[in-house]
Amino acid sequence: MNGKSHPCGKSVAQSLVSSALVDVRSQAERERDGIALESLHIPSAEPPRHFPEIPRERQLCLVCGSGVRSVIAASLLERSSWNECSLSASLVVVQGGMTAWNAQIYPPPPR
Numbered sequence: 001m002n003g004k005s006h007p008c009g010k011s012v013a014q015s016l017v018s019s020a021l022v023d024v025r026s027q028a029e030r031e032r033d034g035i036a037l038e039s040l041h042i043p044s045a046e047p048p049r050h051f052p053e054i055p056r057e058r059q060l061c062l063v064c065g066s067g068v069r070s071v072i073a074a075s076l077l078e079r080s081s082w083n084e085c086s087l088s089a090s091l092v093v094v095q096g097g098m099t100a101w102n103a104q105i106y107p108p109p110p111r
Contacts, residue, residue, distance in 0.1 A: 019058055019092070020040060020054070020055045020058045020059070021036055021038060021039040021040065021060075022039065022054060022061065022062050023035070023036060023042070023063050023064070023098075024042055024043060024044040024047065024063070024064045024073045025041075025044070025063075025097075026043055026045075029098075033065070033098055033102075034098070036101065044069040047076055048076065048080065051077070051081070054077070059090045059091075059092060060077070060091050060092065061092045062092070062094065063094040063098055063101060064097045067093060067094065067100075070093045070094060078091065
């Protein structure tokens, strides 16, 4: 996979200002674990049919529950016509998925 993979941290969170966040979790997971604002929901079971909806001009940050499905989705995107037509977009997999994302964005209060 040629996409970038970063641990979830301030650098990834800060980069989202100019990025598109693609959430590949199921709807049930989103309802149970929360939804990142401004995210594009494309369940990992159906990504190819949704490729036309995915922005091509911005960096994509892919997120799932733990990071595994995001890697698969990134691989599918890289091998598709989406990647051939994308001139400036790059792919970032948020390692640790929404678990790491929530821990970074909403850290537990100090004891």
